[in-house]
Amino acid sequence: MEIRYDVEVDARGLQCPMPIVNARKTFQTLQSGQTLRVLATDPGSVNDFKGWANMVADAELVAQETAEMDGKTVYVHYVRKK
Amino acid sequence: MNGQVAVMEGAPANDLRALEAQVQQLQAQVDALRTQLPDNRLSMVVFSGDLDRVLAAFVIASGAAASGMEVSMFFTFWGLTALRQKRESRGKTLFQKLMGWMTPVGLRGLGVSKMNFGGVGAKMLRAMMRQQGVPQPEAMAQMARELGVRIVACQMSMDVMGIHKEELVDGVEVGGVATFLGDATRSKTTLFI
Numbered sequence: 001m002e003i004r005y006d007v008e009v010d011a012r013g014l015q016c017p018m019p020i021v022n023a024r025k026t027f028q029t030l031q032s033g034q035t036l037r038v039l040a041t042d043p044g045s046v047n048d049f050k051g052w053a054n055m056v057a058d059a060e061l062v063a064q065e066t067a068e069m070d071g072k073t074v075y076v077h078y079v080r081k082k
Numbered sequence: 083m084n085g086q087v088a089v090m091e092g093a094p095a096n097d098l099r100a101l102e103a104q105v106q107q108l109q110a111q112v113d114a115l116r117t118q119l120p121d122n123r124l125s126m127v128v129f130s131g132d133l134d135r136v137l138a139a140f141v142i143a144s145g146a147a148a149s150g151m152e153v154s155m156f157f158t159f160w161g162l163t164a165l166r167q168k169r170e171s172r173g174k175t176l177f178q179k180l181m182g183w184m185t186p187v188g189l190r191g192l193g194v195s196k197m198n199f200g201g202v203g204a205k206m207l208r209a210m211m212r213q214q215g216v217p218q219p220e221a222m223a224q225m226a227r228e229l230g231v232r233i234v235a236c237q238m239s240m241d242v243m244g245i246h247k248e249e250l251v252d253g254v255e256v257g258g259v260a261t262f263l264g265d266a267t268r269s270k271t272t273l274f275i
Binding site: 013014015016017018020021023024051052055056057 | 122141144145148149150151214215216217225229
């Protein structure tokens with residue numbers, strides 16, 4: 001599945017709450033309609049981004065997927081700014 | 083227009099007026115209720131001066147702020163030790179001096195709530211956090227401030243314990259129970275840590 005995105009945040013190796021904190025910083029700079037891709041190795045980030053998108057009024061969780069990068073499982077989150 | 087409605091509904095004019103009055107009353111009630119709706123806010127009392135608990139408080143605060151919530155943290159009693167930046171004995175009673183000497187100064191000096199073993203436990207926890215790429219408590223607190231978390235120190239505990247505002251880190255507000263309640267009553271979530 002190939003999902004288009006505009007900006008990427010690399011939160012690999014970071015633990016809670018850093019993936020959402022870093023995502024937030026970049027998300028605020030997005031224009032409406034743009035999509036943010038977040039890479040995380042924290043398995044908790046899967047539920048965290050669901051919760052985060054529920055709380056942030058202008059965020060829509062478009063997709064979540066897992067990928068193998070450099071021999072590690074990476075959780076990829078796509079969030080679109082409404 | 084009124085006449086038309088009256089014809090369509092077959093309602094006499096005084097019924098219509100009663101209805102209008104009722105609508106106005108409801109409107110006023112809705113407006114009053116709207117002012118009581120909670121903000122998208124989280125309020126916390128940080129009572130504990132244990133490193134692990136204070137850390138949890140800052141993680142929750144940062145996470146909430148990063149999710150677009152307004153966050154208020156009220157530090158009281160042992161929690162105040164987390165906000166200290168120096169030890170000052172001038173102008174204090176004997177008991178206050180003793181308390182000042184025996185309580186930690188800032189996050190750096192806090193112990194963990196279990197298995198502290200005179201501070202070894204806290205050092206171990208910090209090392210374990212480092213190994214896992216978790217930010218240190220100081221960085222977590224700094225991040226919370228950068229995200230706009232409101233930090234209030236309890237005036238009454240400060241007076242009792244003899245902690246002066248100059249001993250606390252910069253950017254801390256001072257307030258009483260009403261400051262907490264003012265924020266707590268319009269919060270969706272309130273925590274006591």
